[in-house]
Amino acid sequence: MKKLALIFALTYSLFTVAQDRFQKIDSLxxxxxxxxxxxxxxxxREGENVVFNKAYGFADVDKNIAADRMTKYKIGSVTKTFTAVMIMQLIEEKKLNLQTKLNRFYPKIPNAEKITIYDLLHHRTGIVDYINGDSITAKNIYRFHSKEEMIQKMTDYKPLFEPGTKHEYSNSNYNLLGYIIETLTKKSYAENIQTRIVKKANLLNTYFPQGKIDTSVGESYSYLFNGTKWEKVEEWENSIAYxxxxxxxxxxxxTRFMxxxxxxxxxxxxxxxQMKEIKxxxxxxxxxxxxxxxxFYGHTGGIENFRAVVGYYPTEKLGISLIVNGDNFNRNDIMIGILSIYYKMPFPFPKFNKIETSELVKFTGTYSSKELPLKMxxxxxxxxxxAQATGQSAFPLTFKEEKTFIFAPAGIEMIFxxxxxxLKQSGMSFNFSKE
Incomplete structure (x- = not known):
């Protein structure tokens, strides 16, 4: 009896520690x-078991629809992992291999005779990124783009470098892989997701959307905080992100997928x-x-103002995924906080102190830089x-410490x-002076 009591006490103690840990994550x-x-x-997720699953905020702010654990979000470039898995399945089915050349499918794309499936998967093609490298396409992300139009864009691009010589992230590579999947299977990308991934992994709420966001079926919009309220971000057309x-x-x-x-x-x-081969x-x-x-192995994603990340630690069979639809704080810092608490490491909650208006006014004005052709x-x-840059929308600055403010969605830090x-962003610094 004493032995049973001891085992029960130990089990209860471990359960209590776990609960305290998850309660602190929830509190954060x-x-x-x-x-x-x-x-x-x-x-x-620990192995097959979900140990924490909770949503915060709203799926639709205007209609006051709160998000819950079944709310569905766009995952941005985490999509690429799904695409890569299906390519690996087709390789296992001997329908292509890693050295298959792009000219088998799209011979008119520059260097197609040199670009391999391996190069596409690893972003080593030299094909311009149609989102980040093509300003015309970036301005038209809200209208439909046919497959033929997208292929023509990639055909017209001048190569950035010789295939296989370096890594440069390009969404174009994974659009091409999606088109190749459709060609080889004679089924749509959406159908392939369902048969090749969703059914096999027993996913419940994963799919390629066929239209605009519909909150009545549990989907969510994304938002940007303007300093006083959350503003809905305009949707991209699905044929662009694809x-x-x-x-x-x-x-x-x-987490179930991983x-x-x-x-x-x-x-x-x-x-x-082969997928884990990092280059x-x-x-x-x-x-x-x-x-x-x-x-951890995984991927990140961003589309509209959705921010997603999924990671899997094989040794512990631990899966963790965070999807953000209201981004006013650095997502990586949130993940560090979550993992620190999970592994019982010290993590002080961030402080959001307000500064007196009289002090804030001292920072106001128009600033210019000799290093950038714009004013702020x-x-x-x-x-x-x-803060508002020339020709751009205003964005809120969050107080960090002393005279430092940040705009987390763009990774901007401004030290007055x-x-x-x-202004610091992406490892670069620019000096501005008040006019």
Missing amino acids: LSYLNKNDKFMGSLCI SAGAIISTPADL YALFDGKLIKPSSLE EGYGKALMQFPFGERR TVSEKNGELL GENSFV
Whole structure:
């Protein structure tokens, strides 16, 4: 009897520790949501078991529709991992191989006789990214683009470099892989997702959308905080993101997908090993995310103002996915907080201190830089700072510390001095002076 009592006490103690850990994660996300820093959903899966699954904020702010654990979000470039898995399946079926050349399908694309399936999967083609490298397409992301139109765009691009010589991320590569999947299977990309991934992994809420977001069926919009309220972000046309970024899913489904992938339910272990081959930071739609000595495999994504990440740590069979639909805080910092708490490491909650309006006004004015051909206007509204670059929309600045403010969605940090500020973004710094 004493032995049974001891076992029960130990089990209860471990359960209590786990609950405390998840309660603290919930407290962190609730705190961020309450301070208008975050809306979205988190799922943590240990093996086959979901141990945390909760949503925060709204799927539709205007209609006051709260998000829940079944709310579905766009996952952006996490879509690429789904596309890569289907390509690996087709290779296992001997319908192509990693050295198959692009000219088998699209001979008119420059260097098609040199570009391989391997190059497409690893972003080593030299094909211009139609989103980030083509300003005309980027301005027209809200209208339908046919497959023929997209292929013609890629045919007209001048190659950036010789295929296979370097890595440069390009959504064009994964659109081409999606078209190849359709050609080889004679089925739509959407049908392939259902038969090749969804059914095999037993996913419940994952699909390629056929139209605009519909919150009446549990889908969510994405939002940007303007300093006083959440504003809905305009939707892209699905034909643009396509097999590079248009899938809709949930964090629970993404963790189930990764578990199925690493458990051999979708491709052979040998194929998975090939996907895990990291070259210049990128595998076959898999990246490594370090957390201490641990190495998670997964992918990130961003579309409209959705931000998604899924990671899987094979040693512990731990899957974690965070999808953000209201981005006013750095997503990576949120993930660091979640994992720190999960692994019982110290993590102080961020502080969102307000500055007196009289102090904020000192930073307002129009600034210019000798290093960039634009001006930046900084203004104050309702106790918040707003910044607006020439020809662009205004964005809110969140106080970080002392004279430092950030705009997390764009990774911008602005450090104010005497009639000046330093703007930091993507590892670069630019000096601005007040006019």
